[in-house]
Amino acid sequence: MDKNIFTEKDGNLDIIRDGTVAVIGYGNQGRAQALNMRDSGLKVIIGNRSDNYKKRAEKDGFEAYSIDKATSLCDILFLLIPDEIMKDTYENDIKPNLKKKGAIVFASGYNIAFNIIEDSKSHDILMIAPRMIGAGVRARFLTNEGFYSFVHVENDASGKAKEKLLALCKAIGTLKKGAIDVNFKQEAVLDLFNEQAFGPAFGRVLLTSIFTLVDAGYPLEAVLIEMFMSEEMSYTYHKMAKIGLVKQVNLHSHTSQYGAMSRGIKFRNLPLKEKMSEILQNIESGNFAEEWEKKSSKLKFKFLKFFATRTRINKLEQKARKNLNLKTFDIFEEEEPSAEDSEELNRLKDELKEFEEFYQEY
Numbered sequence: 001m002d003k004n005i006f007t008e009k010d011g012n013l014d015i016i017r018d019g020t021v022a023v024i025g026y027g028n029q030g031r032a033q034a035l036n037m038r039d040s041g042l043k044v045i046i047g048n049r050s051d052n053y054k055k056r057a058e059k060d061g062f063e064a065y066s067i068d069k070a071t072s073l074c075d076i077l078f079l080l081i082p083d084e085i086m087k088d089t090y091e092n093d094i095k096p097n098l099k100k101k102g103a104i105v106f107a108s109g110y111n112i113a114f115n116i117i118e119d120s121k122s123h124d125i126l127m128i129a130p131r132m133i134g135a136g137v138r139a140r141f142l143t144n145e146g147f148y149s150f151v152h153v154e155n156d157a158s159g160k161a162k163e164k165l166l167a168l169c170k171a172i173g174t175l176k177k178g179a180i181d182v183n184f185k186q187e188a189v190l191d192l193f194n195e196q197a198f199g200p201a202f203g204r205v206l207l208t209s210i211f212t213l214v215d216a217g218y219p220l221e222a223v224l225i226e227m228f229m230s231e232e233m234s235y236t237y238h239k240m241a242k243i244g245l246v247k248q249v250n251l252h253s254h255t256s257q258y259g260a261m262s263r264g265i266k267f268r269n270l271p272l273k274e275k276m277s278e279i280l281q282n283i284e285s286g287n288f289a290e291e292w293e294k295k296s297s298k299l300k301f302k303f304l305k306f307f308a309t310r311t312r313i314n315k316l317e318q319k320a321r322k323n324l325n326l327k328t329f330d331i332f333e334e335e336e337p338s339a340e341d342s343e344e345l346n347r348l349k350d351e352l353k354e355f356e357e358f359y360q361e362y
């Protein structure tokens with residue numbers, strides 16, 4: 001696209017006003033985006049399997065159909081179901097039923113970027129990937145604040161794909177804040193990198209900090225409050241976005257500023273960039289997506305969750321939450337995988353052993 005940042009004045013609803021939009025999936029993003037588009041004056045229907053999500057859509061006043069039926073009734077289709085099951089739904093219900101030159105909107109670049117779904121040349125293939133959870137997509141529409149999205153036209157079958165994309169962005173409410181043109185692969189890589197490099201590295205720093213203090217004898221509850229339960233960190237994050245990464249430093253005391261700025265140098269030689277580049281390369285090459293597509297990875301995932309919920313930090317946190325009269329959550333109860341699963345994963349024994357040991361460190 002000729003420019004890469006779009007705001008309210010770039011979208012015009014006229015081009016999509018007469019068509020029908022089908023939102024497939026009425027979960028986190030589906031519900032929020034459907035409500036926003038309806039409030040913007042579009043005709044929105046829902047496609048979902050017959051269950052509680054469908055009932056919720058009907059309760060919210062939408063006409064809800066089976067996925068194939070909703071697909072055949074619409075001009076624009078939002079595919080808002082979990083990425084890992086999208087391929088089957090796309091192949092079986094959507095591809096055979098969607099009108100020629102109709103548009104498909106993805107909220108994540110993943111399946112197209114890694115060729116899990118083959119992009120159709122007879123449809124407009126669009127992406128509106130909010131950088132916001134579903135509840136925020138709805139709440140920020142209602143307050144007029146908007147939210148950022150990464151958007152792109154992958155295929156323009158109708159000759160009007162860009163205008164449609166920007167109109168839909170307006171209807172969802174993302175243009176109030178800003179839509180940035182980022183292609184499907186870039187969106188998917190950015191998302192996965194954040195999850196696989198920043199997230200785990202940050203997690204390790206956080207957990208190492210907690211155990212340095214707990215093992216030195218500082219009271220458990222005080223350590224957890226200091227490190228994250230006070231929500232001071234999330235406040236700092238909020239301020240980074242609002243006033244700037246460096247500027248927010250001024251909100252802290254002089255002692256805090258001097259301490260943080262003078263001690264950062266001690267962590268200078270950690271091989272972070274090296275590890276992160278390795279992870280980035282693994283994502284970009286498609287190796288991660290290929291691994292996650294395998295059935296054995298779904299089983300491995302079960303084990304990883306099981307190990308993660310048996311960690312020392314989980315037990316300590318549980319204890320601290322009880323002492324602080326805070327609610328405790330189910331993840332701690334994650335069940336041990338069945339004997340059948342264990343058998344199938346027998347050949348991954350060594351790899352799993354390594355993970356089990358890794359999780360025992362925390």
Ligand code: NDP
Nearest residue numbers: 025026027028029049051053080081082085107108133134
């Ligand atoms: P959800 O997990 O909330 O999706 C739930 C919906 O998917 C329900 O309607 C559910 O209906 C349906 N669904 C689940 N399994 C199946 C199946 N096997 N066949 C058909 N329908 C199924 O998804 P999200 O809203 O989290 O994600 C949707 C898209 O948005 C994804 O591409 C995701 O990457 C993207 N996204 C998500 C964000 C988020 O905050 N969660 C942020 C930005 C983008 P039922 O089970 O009743 O069939």
